[in-house]
Amino acid sequence: MDKQLSLARTAVLIASVCTSVALVGLFVSVPAMAQPAPRYEVDPNWPQLPLPDRWLTGGLGGMCVDGRDHVFVLNRQNVVAEDLDAARLAPPVIEFDPDGQAVQSWGDPDRLGARLHDCHVDADQNVWIVAAGTGVIQKYSSDGDELLLQVGRTGVYDSSDGTRDGTPLNSDTAQFFLPASLDIDATTGDIYVADGELPGGNQRIAVVDHTGRFLRQWALHRTAGEGNLTALPHCLRISNDGLVYVCDREADRIQVFDRMGNFIRNIDVAWQPTTPPEGRRSGTRGTAVVLGFSPDPEQRLLFVVNQNSVRVDILNRQTGELLSSFGGGPGRYRSQFTLPHGIGVDSAGNVYVAEQEGRRIQKFRLVTQ
Numbered sequence: 199m200d201k202q203l204s205l206a207r208t209a210v211l212i213a214s215v216c217t218s219v220a221l222v223g224l225f226v227s228v229p230a231m232a233q234p235a236p237r238y239e240v241d242p243n244w245p246q247l248p249l250p251d252r253w254l255t256g257g258l259g260g261m262c263v264d265g266r267d268h269v270f271v272l273n274r275q276n277v278v279a280e281d282l283d284a285a286r287l288a289p290p291v292i293e294f295d296p297d298g299q300a301v302q303s304w305g306d307p308d309r310l311g312a313r314l315h316d317c318h319v320d321a322d323q324n325v326w327i328v329a330a331g332t333g334v335i336q337k338y339s340s341d342g343d344e345l346l347l348q349v350g351r352t353g354v355y356d357s358s359d360g361t362r363d364g365t366p367l368n369s370d371t372a373q374f375f376l377p378a379s380l381d382i383d384a385t386t387g388d389i390y391v392a393d394g395e396l397p398g399g400n401q402r403i404a405v406v407d408h409t410g411r412f413l414r415q416w417a418l419h420r421t422a423g424e425g426n427l428t429a430l431p432h433c434l435r436i437s438n439d440g441l442v443y444v445c446d447r448e449a450d451r452i453q454v455f456d457r458m459g460n461f462i463r464n465i466d467v468a469w470q471p472t473t474p475p476e477g478r479r480s481g482t483r484g485t486a487v488v489l490g491f492s493p494d495p496e497q498r499l500l501f502v503v504n505q506n507s508v509r510v511d512i513l514n515r516q517t518g519e520l521l522s523s524f525g526g527g528p529g530r531y532r533s534q535f536t537l538p539h540g541i542g543v544d545s546a547g548n549v550y551v552a553e554q555e556g557r558r559i560q561k562f563r564l565v566t567q
Contacts, residue, residue, distance in 0.1 A: 235522035236499070236512060237566045238549060240533040244298035244561035253288035254281060258552035258559060260328070260379075260488075261540035264319035268301070269294040269542060271552055271559050272314035272327065275307060290314060291325070291342060296544070298561070304342030311336075311352060315395060316379040316433070316488075316540075326380060330395050333374045335410075349389070349410040350374050356393075356400055366400045368393075372412040375400040379433040379488070383457065385440070388413065392431035392444060401429035403444060403459065416459030418446055433488040437497050437515070445502075447484035452502070465518040469506035483537075490543040491515070501549055503538045510541065510551060510562075530556055 249255075256276040263269050271292050290305030312331025319325050323340040333355050337347040349372050356375040357364030366375050376399030379392040387408040394400040405413045418429040433445035441462065442455045452465040467485035483505040492499035492515075499521070500513040509525035526534040540552030540559075547564040 234566070236547070236564060237522065238510075238524045238562040239565050241298075241548075241561040241563050242532060245294050245300065245559065246298045249288065249292075250300055250303075252285045253292075254285040255288045255292075255557050257537075257554040257557055258540060259314040259330075259554060260316040261542050261550060261552040261559065262317040262319055263542035263544050263550065264323065265321070265545075267296045267544040267546070268319075269544075269550055269559070270317055270319065270325065271540070272317055274314055274554075291317075291327070294559075302341065309345065315377070318380055318382060320382055321384075326382070326389075328377050328380050328391075330376050330378055333377060335374070335377065335380055335389065335391060347410060349391075349406055350377075362398075366394070366398065368400050368402045368415065368417070370412060370415065372404070372406045372410050374404070378431060379435075379445075381434050381436045381442075383436055383440075390434055390436060390442060392434040394430060395432055397428055397430065401431065403431060403434065403442065403455070414459065416455070418444065418449075419453055419455075419461040419464075424449070430484070432484070432486070435489055435491065437491060438495060439497075443489060443500075445484075445486040445489060447486060450485040450506070452486050452489065452500070465500070465513065467502055467504055467511060467513075468520070469504055471506070485511075488539065488541045490541045490549070493543060493545050493547055501541055501543060503541050503551065505538065508535050508538070510538070510549065524562060525551075533560070533562075 255273045257274045258271050259274045260272045273288050273290050275287055289303040290307055290310050292300055293302040295301045311329030311334055315330040316328040325338045327336050332352050333350050334352050335349040354360050355362050356367050356369055356373040374393045376395045377391050377393045378395030381390050389406050391404045393402050393404050402415045402417050404415045428448045430447040431444050432447040435443050440457055444453045446453045450467055454462040469485045485504045485506045487503045487505045490501045491497040500515045502511045504511045508528045509523045511523045512521045535553055536556035537554040538551050539554040542550045549562045552559045
C-alpha cells in the first residue's frame with residue numbers, strides 16, 4: 199500500500215511538472231497583447247457658440263480642467279481695435295461646463311498680468327494662474343473675486359538687475375523669470391513651477407510650499423554632448439505615482455524626475471515637417487510643448503501637444519511608445535490647429551486643445567480605447 203501511495207504521489211508530481219512546463223511554454227509562445235491605440239474625433243458642438251455678449255477672444259495661452267470636468271481657458275486678449283468692430287473683448291478667464299456652456303468669466307488684466315500661460319484648479323476649487331510676462335504665480339478664489347496668494351513680485355524678475363533685460367539668476371528664491379507652468383503635489387501641497395518659457399529667462403524647476411516659501415530647485419538634465427541645447431522647461435505635470443514630467447521644448451522630449459529633482463529618463467517626441475524646410479513655420483517651435491495624463495488611476499497615456507507636427511501625440515507613459523495621434527495639421531477648420539498651446543483631459547478621457555494663434559478651444563471625444 200505504501201509503495202502504491204509513493205508511486206501515485208510520484209505520478210502526480212510528474213504530471214504537475216509537465217503541466218507547469220506546458221503552461222510556461224504556452225505563456226512564452228504567445229506574445230503580450232499590444233496596448234490598444236485610442237481614437238478621437240472632434241466634437242463640433244463644443245463649446246456652445248456664439249459666446250456670450252458677442253465675445254471675441256485673443257490668443258488662448260493655456261487651459262485646465264477641474265474635478266467637475268469644467269474647463270478653464272486663459273484669454274490673452276491680444277486683439278487689435280479693428281477686431282472688435284461689433285464685438286466685445288472676452289474676459290481673461292472663461293469657465294465652461296461639461297456641455298460647453300460658458301458659465302463664468304472673470305479677471306482684471308492689470309492684476310492678472312501679461313502672457314497668461316497655464317492654470318490649475320486645486321481640490322478646494324481655487325484657481326492658480328501663471329503669468330509668464332510679469333513673472334508671478336497667483337491663487338484666486340473660484341469666482342475670481344479674491345486674490346488669495348501671489349508668489350513672486352509683479353514685474354520683478356529673477357535677473358541681475360530685476361528687469362527682463364537682465365541676466366537670469368536661477369537663484370534660490372521664490373522669484374521667477376518667465377514662468378511657464380505649474381502643478382501641485384496632492385500629497386504635500388507643494389507647488390512645482392517650470393520657470394523659463396523662452397530663451398533669456400530662467401532655466402529651472404522651482405518648488406515652493408503652499409505659502410510660497412522657496413524649498414528647492416533643479417535644472418533640466420543635460421549630458422556631456424548636449425551643452426548646445428537651450429533649457430526651456432515649457433510645461434510641468436505631476437503624475438499619480440509622484441513623478442514630475444517636464445516639457446524639454448528645445449530638445450523635443452519630455453524629461454521625467456522624482457520629486458527631489460533626480461533625473462529618471464527621457465521620453466522623445468518625434469516629428470514630421472508639414473511644409474518644406476525653406477518655408478516652414480512648423481518645425482521651429484518644439485514637439486513637447488504641453489502635456490496631460492489619461493484619467494485612469496495608472497495614467498497609462500500621455501497626451502502631448504506636438505507643435506512641430508501640428509497634432510496631439512498619444513504615448514504610452516511607461517514606454518514612451520507613440521500609439522496614435524490626432525489633429526488635421528495646420529489650419530482653422532475643425533480638428534486642425536493653429537499654434538496649439540494648451541491641453542486638458544476630463545474624467546471620461548475627452549481631450550481639450552487650446553490654440554494661441556487659432557484663438558479657440560476644441561474638444562476631441564474619445565471614440566475607441
